[in-house]
Amino acid sequence: MYRNVSNIIGENYCRLGTCVSRDRILPRNQINFPCANRRRILAKFYHSKHGVYGYKPKTYKKYYEVSRESLTSRAKYSNFYRLVTAYREHGHKQASIDPISLQTPSPSPELNLNKFGLNGDEKVSFPGILNAKQTEGSVNVALSILRKVYAGPIGVEFSYLETEEEREWFAQNFEEVYMEALDRDTKRAIVTEMLKSQALDKFLAIKFVTFKRYGGEGAESMMAFFHEFFKQATAAKLDHIVMCMPHRGRLNFLTGMLRFPPKKLFHKLRGFAEFPEDVKATGDVTSHFTSSVDLSFDQRNLHVTMLYNPSHLEAVNPVSMGKTRGVMQAVGDGAYSRGQDLAWSDKVLNLQVHGDAAYAGQGVNQESLALHAAPHFEIGGSVHLIVNNQLGFTTPADRGRSSRYCTDIAKSISAPVLHVNGDDPEMVVRATRLACRYQRKFRKDVFVDMNCFRRWGHNELDDPTFTNPAIYKIIQSRKSVPDKYAEELIKAEIMTTDEAKSIVSEHTAWLAESLRQVDNYVPEPVYFGGRWSEMSQAQASVSKWNTGVDVDLLRFIASKSVQCPELEIHPHLLKSHVEARLNKVSDGLKIDWATAEALAFGSLLHEGYNVRISGQDVGRGTFSHRHAMLVDQSTGDIHIPLNSMTETQTGKLELANSILSEEAVLGFEYGLSIASPSTLAIWEAQFGDFFNGAQIIIDTFVSSGEVKWMISSGLTMLLPHGYDGAGPEHSSCRMERFLQLTDSNEDRPDGDDVNMQLANPTTPAQYFHLLRRQMVRNFRKPLIVVAPKILIRHSAATSSLTDMETGTSFVNVIGDTTVNPAEVKKVILVSGKHYYALNKHREILEAKDVAIVRLESICPFPVLEILEEVRRFKRARTFIWSQEEPQNMGAWSFVKPRFENLCGRQLKYSGRRAMAAPATGVGQVHQQEAREVIVKPFTMA
Incomplete structure (x- = not known):
């Protein structure tokens, strides 16, 4: 590409009587060239009587003579290159990417033609500068192409990409992809998926009137994205897609392209569980449902796994990245082998779908992006789709973030962004096509920001006109995106009206049949498959596992x-x-x-x-x-x-x-x-x-x-x-919080089937x-x-x-074998490193009537082993729980009811008083507290 007028003046551009910098044109006498070489070279020019720039023929014979025509031509090409570059950098600012805009985009001053020393009628050559079918034309022709490509339904941001190779590749391929025609089959496929998506929303609105489905209405073009993404994935010979997605349009995508059985959805909406009755499970809401399925595109299979997600939007993103890396390691291709880090895989790809407000607002996104190229965390780049509703609950975009775009944090990792108007499914396809090609080429993250809207507000039971009346006047007056696109295809004779109606009627009939099957539907048994086929669920019994080694x-x-x-x-x-x-x-x-x-x-x-x-x-x-x-x-x-x-x-x-x-x-x-x-x-x-x-x-x-x-x-x-005097933020792992999160029951011994263990x-x-x-x-x-x-x-x-050694295993309770059980009058129960301080103090006191029992496992609560220890000390009347943590922290509140309910003995507390902070930050206070928590258990009656 033409980057300079010539090598004579380096980064600046010279034309008759003026010098053109990258940003503006200055009179020649106002130029301050920072480079001494440039000043010296420019000094070699002179203005002859004939007004021709060149070298003094006698003084500088070794230099070539430059004619007026040559300089004029070079200046024109450099200015034209600057014009094209400006559109590539700033065209997105006036692109028509908002389907519900209250006003047309303002002209970008960076694109004012007057800045480039060009007039609309002069001829320019395109090759090497602008990737277009024609090779030359007037500046006005070039402008029409630039406005169509860079300031149309797609706006791109890529000028900050780190390497020249990436920037050039992106520009050339974007201009090429933008002009590519979509074949009839692709158009028919995406309108089919969009009409099916709309049919589900209408069906649910009739059959389940009070159901908050968080439907895809207004964002149906996401189906065009998914269809093209899967096509590109199979063309790239990928085998696995690991993806995550929030609730917006999730059910439409699941029951449509991911083949989630609608009867399972309807069964849940009737108030029944999604798992068999004999399974210990709480289940989850429908907007978190998922699917793992084999799809076929172009006669090639593609396994797609959508992860479950919580309602904490975006929290699933790093989970999907970790799952992707785990699948990559299990597949074992790419750079992964013993002793080497995994750079990426040629068979597995991560897809993340986001909402606009959450992506701009949630800090986990910045953290996740920071992992993208970190050794041992890289997965070769993710493809991101932003379903940009332009609202966060009821907050409009201009109040929901401080940046121009919700994707601006993508710039922190130099990831390109394609902003696309969701009203134009074909442009969504083109944006998706380029994003996938870029990711496969450079193995880096890339974003498609699909600007759309929510037809019914935050959910279908909401009234968005309370807070956004102007926007919703526009939304309520427009046709749906699928209907509008179907009409375009009918007009273009790509499909008929009857075919469009048939798609809707057949899908609606299928949904109705699925609803009729709900009465006889029984959830499938929960089983472990694939790499988990040898695993099972934990049982309620307490088992000892031989973990010893020769x-x-x-x-x-x-x-x-x-x-x-x-x-x-x-x-x-x-x-x-x-x-x-x-x-x-x-x-x-x-x-x-x-x-x-x-x-x-x-x-x-x-x-x-x-x-x-x-x-x-x-x-x-x-x-x-x-x-x-x-x-x-x-x-x-x-x-x-x-x-x-x-x-x-x-x-x-x-x-x-x-x-x-x-x-x-x-x-x-x-x-x-x-x-x-x-x-x-x-x-x-x-x-x-x-x-x-x-x-x-x-x-x-x-x-x-x-x-x-x-x-x-x-x-x-x-x-x-451990409480070692390190202050409030370096002492406690807040074990009480984890214990509160367990499903351990106070009235029965816990087996291996607790939700998590704490030791x-x-x-x-x-x-x-x-x-x-x-x-x-x-x-x-x-x-x-x-x-x-x-x-x-x-x-x-x-x-x-x-x-x-072989035959040994983890011991839930370590009893006290250093004392005579018949002499013990007091039993101190303790957990963790506090045991060593208590034991040392006991040795100093020579307290042979005190036993110290260690609870190595807190959850599952080892009631059987504790009972066995309690029975050994028949004369013991005092049982104390001793801990370093404050009374409102640590294991005390977890241990006390279980010990008393299951062992039938009163348990007394010894430890720090209840506190707001986990520990003191004053050294002398810490020393005093440390002495008290050691001495107190031995003085308690």
Whole structure:
């Protein structure tokens, strides 16, 4: 393309008597060239008597002589190039992308022809500048093309793309795609899907008058997007689409293109459950229904999985990304192999559908975009569709955001955006076509912002004229988008009126037949298929799982976990990490937390499982204890020893040092955990307190995903916890919040069928068994580990290899074997690292009549094991729950009713008083409280 007049004046453009910068034309005597070379070169020009620019023939013989005609031609081409570039950069500002605009777009001053030193009648050549069928014409002809392409029903933003290759590719391909004619079959297909979508809305409006269906009326052109997207996906030889979508038009898409049985929808609308009666499930609302189906386009199958979503709009986006990566890893193509990161897959693609107000307003979107190219999180770019209602509930766009477009955060990752008028389904197809081609070409995110409207307001029972009367006067006076498009096709003789009516009548008849079948409909049995075929639901019984490993294998794994041939290891780590670990496993004693974790990881990898741990600085560990990845001190190369234990090893350890995000990263890990049961997905917070940045993911996915949707997850969360004087935000993982989210019953012992588990282990061996149990069992449950800080290096918090050998398992309750049960008068129940402080104080007091019982599992509540311990101490009359946390926090409110109801004994409280903050930030106050919580249990009667 022509970028300069010539190389003589570089980035500026010279024409007779004036110099043209990129933005404006200045008189020659006002130009201030920043480059000395340019000034010197321009000085070589002179104005002869004949008014010709050139070089002094005698002084500058070595330079070429430049004629007036040559300079004029070059100036014209450069100015024409600037005109085209201006439309590519600013054309979207006056594009006709709003189907319900109250006023026409204002002319953009950047596109004023007077700025470019051109007049409308002069001739210009197009090749190399503008991708059009004709090769030359007047400036006015070029303007008509530019206005049609860049200021018509599609407005594009791509000038900020990082590379010249991308910008040129996008411009050329957009101009080409815009001019492409759609074939008859495509037009008939999209009008069919749109008419079917409209037919469902009308059917539901008649049969279920009070149902808030959040229909697609006003946004039916999204069906054109989906149809073209799936066609492009099959043309690109993709096998899997993982997608997420909010409620707007969801049922239309499900029952139409994704083949969701309408009778299942109608059964739910009649007030019945979507799952069989014998399934422990709460179910969910219809606007969260989903489908997983094989579609066929152009004689090629494409598997499409739509994820369930909560009503927290956009929270599902990182989940879909994590699920996509999990499917990519299960498929095993692309760059994914042992010891390597997955860049992307050629078989799997992520599609995200958003609403305009939520996309501009929800912070999880910025967090999710920040993952797009982060190592261990990249999925090769997502395709995004914004169903732009131009309203957030009742708030108009100009009050619902601070930016021009709801997609402006896409610029933070240099993702191109195509704004398209939803009134024009064919333009939606063209925008979709280009978006898919761009994503396949560059493996980057791309956005289609489809501007549309909601015919009935926020929902079908709403009256939007309360707050938006002007807009809804326009909406109520217009024909529907499907009807309007059908009329265009009829006029063009692509289909007949009878054919259009037949599409509607046949679909309506099919819906009516499905409604008649509701009385005999029985929900299908819940089963696990595909990669989950060997899994089942957890049972109410309490089971012990053999999670032990042969001691010789453990020693082998430990030695391999620090073996780094030809790697220059940090000298401190050589002694404190490598040599220390080898010595510990040689003796088989004093196995610390990090070693136990490495043994758990390594043994799972040896058995063929994958292990992925993500979070901030997880490779080293927040407390500089893990060092699962070692960095060469000379080259900076990273080595993960556990990925090179044997040549035949199939399991992979993935250490994903994440961006500084909680919500998006945890959502990503949850999504990855539901993709395959053979991967142990772990998320570790820097400090347990920080999980609250991901509370939406925990509330709507982790804790309730199984009972709402029958989706299993083995996600494990490590939340460092402990009152060490670090202040309010570095002490507590708020275990009380997780316990409040469990479905544990106060009146019965809990089995393995609780919605999630919470454990507060006190020994490395217990942690080892917890991790292995997540994968050894034939079901998956989320696990919350109240993880230690000081116990990582505590001299008393160690285990032996025999604690992890074959035949051993996680122990829910660790009884007190250091005292004589017949002498015990007081039993202190405790959980976590607080045990070690209490035990040390007991030793100082020589209190042989006090037993300390450790609850390693809080949920499921281990009532049977506790009862067994209580019965051992027949003389005990006082039972105390001791904790570091304030009384309104920690496990107290969870343990007390269960202990008293199930064990029949009164339980007294010992710990900090109720507080608003988790901990004090005053050092002296902390020291005083720390002494009191240790001393008090021994003085209580």
